[in-house]
Amino acid sequence: MSWTAGPLVAFDTETTGLDVDVERIVTAALVRRGPTGTTVRTWLIDPGVAIPADATAIHGIGTAHVVAHGVAPRVALDEIASLLVDHQRAGVPVVAYNAAFDLTLLDVELARHGLRTLPERLGRPVRPVLDPLVLDRAADPGREGKRRLTDLCQHYGVRETGTLHTADVDALATLSVLDALVVAHPHLAVTTLDALHDHQVDAHRRWVDELDEERRERPYVGAGADGRWPV
Structure with a gap:
């Protein structure tokens, strides 16, 4: 049976910004989908720092709201990590x-609060991981245009069930994009999870190397810029 039958667990965050070394998680969602249905778990976190206005403009969550309603980072982060590790140990991608x-941001946050990272809890790297962004780049490298989640939803005809840049909506949309990717590229469904993970490691490394070659004066500086994937 193909891995596409599930279970799968999608993970998404909304944050104070884009620098994984310094930013904080504001909301997070875990969406587990399997043969028996879909469950959604979300967290609203008071990161202990002010949320910049430009971040609030994206996800709609301000400092006053998280101070009033958010939970402490250490509690939420430990819960998120524990659930992800449980899924990984059960073989769920x-x-x-x-x-x-x-x-990467989750591991940085865990370390910041004196908690064990995902690899430390697992005793191994996090795998298997499925990233529709990396899979799409590898499967259709010549396609022009941006590849944000909203762009891939449009490209693959995925109808969003809510407002993107909300962690649970983004996680659900990510699962739907993955489904559409498999339909468009059927070889993905018959590839093992281990092979798909290794394929993405190689594909991400090639993408970073090619991007840096094209942009020698301004190399890529985002998450995974050193070529390592997923963390």
């Missing part, structure tokens, strides 16, 4: 759009 960002 983590699905994340631009996984290099969300999974």
